[in-house]
C-alpha cells in the first residue's frame with residue numbers, strides 16, 4: 065500500500081526554485097499531490113489583468129510539473145477548506161503544506177484551514193514563500209511595529225537573509241491513484257469575457273524561466289545605472305519589470321535579493337545602484353508589513369482622519385483619466401500604456417496618481433480600483449500602500465501638498481517626448497517644443513501636423529494651476545478644521 069500523501073497548495077508561489085514546500089517534502093518519503101484551488105471568493109477579488117496573468121501562469125506551472133516530475137498539478141474549484149477536506153478524505157493524506165498569504169480575506173481562509181483541518185493526525189504547515197521576512201518578526205527596540213520605512217528597512221538589513229534554494233533535482237513521488245481534476249479551460253474567469261486582456265500576451269512571457277531570465281538580463285545590462293536611470297521612462301530597460309512575477313511568485317524576493325548582492329560583490333562600482341534597487345525590494349516588504357499590521361489598508365486610509373477629505377469624485381473626469389483622454393500627454397501616455405500592456409513605470413504611476421487625486425480631486429480608492437483591474441502586477445500591499453503614499457494618508461506618506469506638475473514632470477523624465485510619441489500616436493510627429501503642451505501650438509502648426517486640439521486630441525480637461533490651488537485650499541481648510549492635528 066502506498067504511503068499517505070502530502071498535499072501541497074500553490075497560489076502565489078508558482079515556482080520550483082526557492083520553494084520551501086518542496087524542501088520540506090524532501091524530509092519525508094511520502095508521495096505528493098500538488099493542487100491549485102480555484103476559490104471563487106479569492107479569484108473574484110482579482111482584477112481582469114491579474115486573472116489573465118494567473119490563469120496563464122497556472123497553465124505554465126502545470127506543464128512544468130508534468131515535464132519535470134511527471135506529476136499532475138490538480139485543479140479543483142470551491143471553498144478552500146471544503147476542497148481540502150474532500151481531498152483529505154479521498155486520498156487519506158496526512159499533511160498539508162501551504163504558502164503564507166497576507167490579505168484580510170486570505171488570512172481568514174488560511175486560519176479556517178488551520179482551525180478546521182489541523183486535527184485527527186493531520187499536520188498543516190504554512191511557509192513564507194513570498195517575503196524576505198515574516199512581518200510579525202520585525203519590531204522596533206520597544207517591541208512595537210514600525211510606521212516609517214527607513215528605520216524598518218535598516219532593521220531588516222541587520223537580519224540574515226537565508227540563501228535561496230535551487231529548484232530540486234530530486235525525483236518526487238506522485239500519488240499513484242487517479243484523482244479528479246478540473247480542466248483549466250472550464251474555468252471561465254472574468255478575464256475570459258474581457259477581450260482587452262488578450263493583447264497582454266504580446267508583452268509578457270509567463271513562466272518561472274521567463275522571470276529568471278528577466279532577472280539575469282536586468283542584472284547584466286541595467287543594474288549599473290539603475291539609480292539614475294530608473295525614472296527615465298523612455299528607455300525600455302530602465303527598471304527590472306519583475307513586479308508581476310514577484311506578485312505571483314514566479315520569482316522569489318529572496319532569489320532577487322541574493323543575486324543582487326552577488327552582483328554587487330563582483331562589481332564594487334555598482335554599490336549605489338544595487339542598494340537603491342534593494343531598497344525598492346524593501347518598499348515591497350514594507351507594504352506587506354503595513355498590510356499585515358493594518359489588514360483594512362485597501363479599504364481605509366491609514367491616517368483615519370483622511371476619511372472625511374472633501375474629494376469631488378467627478379465620474380466623467382475619472383473616465384477620461386482611465387481612458388487616457390485628459391489632454392495632458394504624459395498622463396494619457398501612461399494610462400494608455402497601462403491599458404495596452406497592463407504595466408506602467410513607477411514614475412508614471414506617481415504622476416498619474418497625483419493627477420487623479422489632486423488635479424481631479426478624486427478619492428485614491430477609485431485609482432486603486434482601476435489599477436487592480438488593469439495592472440498585471442496589481443498587488444494588494446504595494447498598490448494600496450503606494451496610493452495612500454501619493455494621497456498623503458499613509459503612515460509614511462508623501463505630504464498631501466506635494467503636487468506633481470504633469471507638464472514639468474513630462475519634460476523632466478521624457479524630455480524629447482519619446483514615451484509620449486509611442487503611446488499617444490496622434491502626437492507622434494509633433495515638434496518637441498509642443499509635445500508636452502500641444503494646446504499651445506498655433507493653429508497653423510496644428511493644421512500642418514494634422515492635430516487639431518479639441519478634434520484630434522482633447523483640450524486639457526482642467527487647468528493645472530487652478531486645480532493645484534484648489535487642492536491646496538481644500539487641504540488647508542481640512543487641516544484648519546483640525547482633521548490632521550495630533
Ligand SMILES: Cc1cc2nc3c(=O)[nH]c(=O)nc-3n(C[C@H](O)[C@H](O)[C@H](O)COP(=O)(O)OP(=O)(O)OC[C@H]3O[C@@H](n4cnc5c(N)ncnc54)[C@H](O)[C@@H]3O)c2cc1C
Pocket residue numbers: 294303304305306307308310311344345347348351408409410411413414417435439441442443444446447448450451454
Ligand atoms: C500609485 C501606485 C500604484 C502602484 N501599484 C503597484 C502594484 O499594484 N504592484 C506593484 O508591484 N507595485 C506597485 N507600485 C510600485 C511600483 O511602481 C512598481 O512596483 C514598479 O513600478 C514595478 O516595476 P519594476 O518591477 O520594473 O520595478 P523595479 O524598479 O525594477 O523594482 C524591483 C521591485 O521592487 C518593488 N518595488 C519597486 N518600487 C516599489 C515601490 N514604490 N513600492 C513597493 N515596491 C516597489 C517591486 O516589487 C518591483 O518589481 C505602485 C506605485 C504607485 C505610485
